[in-house]
Amino acid sequence: MTVYIVKRMLLMIPTLLGVAVLIFLLLRVVPGDVVEARYLGQGSQFTSQDLMDIERKKLGLDQPLWKQFTTWMWGIMRLDFGLSMWTGSPITEEIKLRFELSLQLAIMATVVATLLAIPLGILAAIKQDTWIDYAVRVFSIAGLAMPSFWLGILMILVMLIVFKWLPPMVFTSFWVNPWDNLAQLIWPALAVGYRYSAVATRMMRSAMLEVLREDYIRTARAKGLWLKLILSRHAMKNAMLPVITVVGLEFAFLLGGLVVTEQVFNLNGLGLLFVEAISRRDYTLTQALVLIVAAVFIFVNFATDIAYAWLDPRIRYR
Amino acid sequence: MAVTKEALDTLARPERARWLQAIVDFTWQRPLGAIGAAIIIVMSVVALSAHLLAPFDALVTDYDAMLAAPNAKHWLGTDAYGRDVFSRVIFGSQTALIVGLGASFIGATIGALIGVASAYFGGRVDMIVQRIMDVLISFPLIILALAVVAILGTGVFNVVLAIAIPMIPRCARVVRSSALSVREMPYVDAARAAGFTDARIVLRHMLPNVMAPYLIMLTAFLGQAILLEASLSFLGLGVQEPVAAWGLMLRGAAVEFAETAPWMAIFPGVAISLAVFGFNLFGDSLRDALDPKLRTQ
DSSP: OHHHHHHHHHHHHHHHHHHHHHHHHHHHHSSSOHHHHHHTTTTOTTOOHHHHHHHHHHHTTTSOHHHHHHHHHHHHHTTOOOBOTTTOSBHHHHHHHHHHHHHHHHHHHHHHHHHHHHHHHHHHHHTTTSHHHHHHHHHHHHHHHSOHHHHHHHHHHHHHHTSOOOOOOSOOOTTTOHHHHHHHHHHHHHHHHHHHHHHHHHHHHHHHHHHHTSHHHHHHHHTTOOHHHIIIIIIHHHHHHHHHHHHHHHHHHHHHHOHHHHHHTTOOOHHHHHHHHHHTTOHHHHHHHHHHHHHHHHHHHHHHHHHHHHHOTTOOOO | OHHHHHHHHHHHOOHHHHHHHHHHHHHHHOHHHHHHHHHHHHHHHHHHTHHHHOSSOSSOOOGGGTTOOSOSSSTTOBOTTOOBHHHHHHHHHHHHHHHHHHHHHHHHHHHHHHHHHHHHHOHHHHHHHHHHHHHHHTSOHHHHHHHHHHHHOSSHHHHHHHHHHHHHHHHHHHHHHHHHHHHTSHHHHHHHHTTOOHHHIIIIIIGGGGHHHHHHHHHHHHHHHHHHHHHHHHTTSSSOTTSOOHHHHTSTHHHHTTTTOTHHHHHHHHHHHHHHHHHHHHHHHHHHHHOTTTOOO
């Protein structure tokens, strides 16, 4: 087990390095750079080539690619992401502000999703092939079908037209004013959480169906155990495993992938920061964001694998 | 006598009747899948005959009827340029189908090829290919798509590619795991012993035997591709104005005038949801039918 953990941890390094190389090269293939985006983007034709070259030199863009890459990597190893090419302020600062919002939204959406998925999945599995099962499945497939940004627009519409009320549009930290904070974030969390619950519900249902056919469940029923007890003590625990994986991986994506929902709800999260960074050709900021999101994803992947082995003694890793 | 006649009927039954029977069976056993298939068929018919069905040209502006509420002339109202929302929803189905089918076909096919080849060659090749796929999978779908759009630029074909690329590693991984067992089959050994080339074994002998996971991934991608296209277009990074696309219709004015002209924000979203719903229902049933491991008893 220890050997397996160490091996998996070591394997994370080349994957992350691959992500770093890929995003580094991708960005430099994109036409235009931050200097052009800043000076030519606003339609001023008076910028001279010399001025732009000076700017580039200041940002280190005149260096050969391998040198830019090693400088960046050297910084990462000291946990220093460098300065944003657009604003000039430290990237850690830029990200810290947005990270709080994105993290909170991801957690809230996960809570919404889990609260929906576990009971619905279990219900559908116990009542397999009845109208309840069909209703749950249609509800969850509908959740996958509706774009969460559209669900967000609808929510805002209903609140506006029916209740003549709009959630606060400026972010307040949970620690400053929890009420305002929740009043703003609960809506995107519901919109995203519903969609995300769909995946988890389906997983819960099929895992539960599989577990319910196991011998130990039959044994438990044969000895006359109460159904509720069988479900909560024996079945649910084992059916939770694949659900944990799904929830974990989705969580990692929620951190950086809510680009569109953030736009609808006017939230300044990591997703919107990413779109801004890439359209401004802010190489350093984009690189840092991608690397962070990928690192979270890879780590969650790793953690769920370990949790699997931990929770299910039948699984043994080499 | 009756038995003989029945037997004769079965023998004489034309090819068409047999697949009709297959459709009836599928509908009976998987009603949800049949509903999905029906939605897909309706959507395809609408897309193919959009110019016949749509009462107006999707691009023609009518400044006398800007933001008109749904009425007898404009069934679903008009947008901020006076364009007929109903006609734009109908023409939007073309964009959704082109992008959805194109992206999932390209993504799943390249993914399947990589997956099978990786499983066939095994060893170091497999190891390297899988690490590359790991790297690609660690990007959230939309982030990779955004990066590709930033490089290639917007427009229908580039959007197809941007959506197809993040799908490649996901399909490759699933297909590879099935191909690993196919590789151990005696007919693959036989093909190798017969001296066939690697390319021939991969394409002619192994690929046809991973059709089930390939089709499952393909149909699962279809809905996702339509959603992703809508998201990219909504961000202004997908299909560009004035092309009729559902995600694009939800952008800008639809949000700005949501209070006074909610029809602009409602109907394109209904169209997206219905289309993805249909593809997902059908894909689910297809997966149940094709994958015996997941089949519910």
